[in-house]
Amino acid sequence: MPRRQANQPVVKEMPQPELFLNRELAALEFNFRVLAQARDTSIPLLERLRFLSIVANNLDEFFEVRVAMLKQRHQFGSAQPGPDGMTSAELLPRIRERVLELVRAQYSTWQDELGPALAAEDIHFLTRKQWTPHQRRWLQGYFENEVLPVLSPLGLDPAHPFPRILNKTLNIAVVLQGRDAFGHEGHMALVRAPRSLPRIIRIPEEVSGKGDNYVFLAELLQSFVDMMFPGFKVAGSYQFRVTRNSELIVEEEEVENLALALSEELLGRGYARPVRLEIGSDCPQSIVSMLISNFELEETDVYRCDGPVNIIRAGLVYDELERPALKFPRFVPTLPTALGNGRKMFETLSQRDILLHHPYESFGAVVDLLREAVQDTDVLAIKQTLYRAGKDTPLVDLLVEAARNGKDVTVVIELRARFDEEANIRLATRLQEAGVQVVYGVVGFKTHAKMMLIVRRESGHLRRYVHLSTGNYHQANSRLYTDIGLMTSHPEIGEDIHKVFQQLSGLGPMISLKRLLHSPFTLYKSVLEKIEREAEHARQGRPARIVAKLNALNESHVVEALYAAAQAGVEIDLIVRGACALRPGLPGISERIRVRSIVGRFLEHSRVYWFANDDAPEIYCASADWMERNLMRRIEIGFPILDPALAARVYDETLANYLADNTQAWLLDSDGHYTRATPGADAPHSAQQTLLERLCGATSSN
Incomplete structure (x- = not known):
């Protein structure tokens, strides 16, 4: 990758409207x-x-x-x-x-x-x-x-x-x-x-x-x-x-x-x-x-x-x-190997993090975690957000059972989830009647974060177990959407999630989090800072790269920051399923930025941000796209993948794998037009089919 000297000019005057797609x-x-x-x-x-x-x-x-x-x-x-x-x-x-x-x-x-x-x-x-x-x-x-x-x-x-x-x-x-x-x-x-x-x-x-x-x-x-x-x-x-x-x-x-x-x-x-x-x-x-x-x-x-x-x-x-x-060939979602050993989930999670890549890996693991919590006499409290839950999710039955078992259960339901408002009102009523403490989120901010917190007494101390996800607690969608879920007992992540739930239910003051990126407070600022950090690394001649997988990208300051980073020498690959306001390939502005969209059997829904960070890469999964509403008007969570093996897996499966796709990828040009990628002389590579074969053992193609 070409490197710039520190004293080279890197930012040219940019006429704003011409830089954005509608x-x-x-x-x-x-x-x-x-x-x-x-x-x-x-x-x-x-x-x-x-x-x-x-x-x-x-x-x-x-x-x-x-x-x-x-x-x-x-x-x-x-x-x-x-x-x-x-x-x-x-x-x-x-x-x-x-x-x-x-x-x-x-x-x-x-x-x-x-x-x-x-x-x-x-x-x-x-x-x-x-x-x-x-x-x-x-x-x-x-x-x-x-x-x-x-x-x-x-x-x-x-x-x-x-x-x-x-x-x-x-x-x-x-x-x-x-x-x-x-x-x-x-x-x-x-x-x-x-x-x-x-x-x-x-x-x-x-x-x-x-x-x-x-x-x-x-x-x-x-x-x-x-x-x-x-x-x-x-x-x-x-x-x-x-x-x-x-x-x-x-x-x-x-x-x-x-x-x-x-x-x-x-x-x-x-x-x-x-x-x-x-x-x-x-x-x-x-x-x-x-x-x-x-x-x-x-x-x-x-x-x-x-x-x-x-x-x-x-x-x-x-x-x-x-x-x-x-129809597409049927497949059976699998469970991570670490969960198939007959041990209790709490015992497993006390020793290691578990990554779930839906729909290839089963959402049933999340249900099993909650079921175990409901039945475990050492579990004292369960807290969960629900944005879209679906009609037949077993999670709601388990939350009701937990409340009736005497556990302290708090559920944050976003009543304003578009087109699910009526269903969420019915859901809130049912949970309240069962003794669940129901919170409707925060006035003026939709609660879009996907998180579950379980508090358990172990050897005289309290331990927190957490599930975080890029997608909703919706079992049907977990078979149709690609999403990343993390189950962990990491103390600092657990403490952060505890503080977020406290703020949601108690309407508390500003909180300081150690590991999580939190919208509307730190997520936006952190994304901009991490983009600028990559730009500074490039200016210093160090390795600098950004790869992000999103549903949409339209926040103007993030787009401008990406342009500036590209001019500084940062190589940027964006996998944006839907609307992208950034124009790649503009001479002197975004020549180092490439944008692709993957459309296939499953709806691409996971959000993943990766920053090279001078050969000390950081990777976050999130409930938030780089959109104004997600960064400024919603409660969102970006969570790091701290286990090096799991971080490498997320990078490989959700980023590198998708950048190699040459059958279901569409490449965006600077005029806003998309051209379907073709294998050419290379072997055909479908990101989704690769994961079906790797994680589910499926062998049939489209």
């Missing part, structure tokens, strides 16, 4: 990379269908949160340009242009690629034109018996105004001709599909014969819409779907009970301000104009869909179909 546009680009998975014929077919559904779900959330926020700021004239210098007035048209490209590609993938490929495997999503007479008779009976009784079609006139339409629900706009019983001429009508109705209907095998045959609910409603309006001629029916602002706004300082305030706010979420209208591609402009008027939208908020407006529902068949040849 975070919203960068977030959209991630979905193109996911869509590429849906189009990749080397991936099992039902997995491709699942990737298509993921794109649709991501796009929903993008509009519900990011676009909604931009539109709201633009409406009130309060939007300040981001680091890239782009105002909301400039950004919204750019977003629309890119979303239109994504939607076209999405439906082209569905119509031209996945549909025919599924049909070739005898999996059919049938349209009306494809129904056999036998299928039509069965579907008509299903409609009459299962669907029609729960529908409430609504004709539109002055006495029947446009109804409230719930967020992301399926609806049919109907044009009627003829007179009703009261002498009124034909009119418009709406059919709202209740959420109780299945969005995908499977036709029984005895009706369809060979294969798996499905019908979208929208197709069923449009096919038998005339049965809902007897006496009228249906001149047209058109499916549509509206997306609304889903951000909950609660002035926390002004409420006495956050759970109650959020519960009340949730009641109105489904009817908040609309931000997007999806409509069938065949819908006439007159109907579109009517819907735009009623939703108080603009033409630029309309997205025409060449297929079902709720294409996300196609992914529902993934879990239903037992077609192993069309």
Whole structure:
């Protein structure tokens, strides 16, 4: 690596806006990379269908949160340009242009690629034109018996105004001709599909014969819409779907009970301000104009869909179909060797740290640790954070059992975890009823840290056992997301976690931690200091390198610090799954920075920071990305991997392994475009497949 002399100038004047990619546009680009998975014929077919559904779900959330926020700021004239210098007035048209490209590609993938490929495997999503007479008779009976009784079609006139339409629900706009019983001429009508109705209907095998045959609910409603309006001629029916602002706004300082305030706010979420209208591609402009008027939208908020407006529902068949040849090969997560010797976990952890790399290694080890704590009479207290827990996690049952066993149990539940607010309120209520002390975090700061503390009496003294993780205590996600977990009894880490829990529950003063990086207090400052330390090493001609694995990177001062370090001579490799605001490869600024994104079978979720530190490397795993919200507005933890063997393993598995990936990696250029890496003359290397083979013994590739 070229080395600079200490007296060389290292920082050039940097025009700020030109140095940053826009975070919203960068977030959209991630979905193109996911869509590429849906189009990749080397991936099992039902997995491709699942990737298509993921794109649709991501796009929903993008509009519900990011676009909604931009539109709201633009409406009130309060939007300040981001680091890239782009105002909301400039950004919204750019977003629309890119979303239109994504939607076209999405439906082209569905119509031209996945549909025919599924049909070739005898999996059919049938349209009306494809129904056999036998299928039509069965579907008509299903409609009459299962669907029609729960529908409430609504004709539109002055006495029947446009109804409230719930967020992301399926609806049919109907044009009627003829007179009703009261002498009124034909009119418009709406059919709202209740959420109780299945969005995908499977036709029984005895009706369809060979294969798996499905019908979208929208197709069923449009096919038998005339049965809902007897006496009228249906001149047209058109499916549509509206997306609304889903951000909950609660002035926390002004409420006495956050759970109650959020519960009340949730009641109105489904009817908040609309931000997007999806409509069938065949819908006439007159109907579109009517819907735009009623939703108080603009033409630029309309997205025409060449297929079902709720294409996300196609992914529902993934879990239903037992077609192993069309899915990724099954694998069995393993346990670290140190946990397979029959010894108690406390005995093992008293002697060594244990690293867990999910999903390759089982989340069951975390459950076993808590279960052992619940049953151990020497355990006095258990403290845990819960951000997203999932519906069927055994952890909650164990926390309830621990409280009933007389242990002191404290759980910090983040009620404001986006889209999990309602579930977390129910969870908090259940735990409180069992005698658990429940804390809702800190006003103004989301508690995003993932940590569990167990206090145990041993030989007359108290000892702390800790589990820390980059991911949530969510057992289902632990099979789908890559994350790093650490179990340790290190005294200083235990003391640090004890102080953090004290601060969360007691709202105590500033605390001083020995080992952990703690947002919003020391994490941001420490990251900047460690980047500058690498820059200084480079200026002194010493080894200097930074490697970081993140979900997103957009904090402007961190980006600027990385640019300055690169100019000082630091080699920097960033593995950023989603939105990255940094521009790599800018002449004289970021030529030493390389950015890649890995998109594969598992969602990359672990955050790992590695600093060369003059041949005395430091490595941290964290719950925090290098984003403004994580570094400044959340409670986050970065924890060091102190055991040299485990530190080497984390570096090898999560960093070096991913930098070598040449099959699932996408390389970012300075213009914000991603190019898929190819093996070229090298042997193909998939980071995820390598870990499946190494840790789980799996031998099959994608």
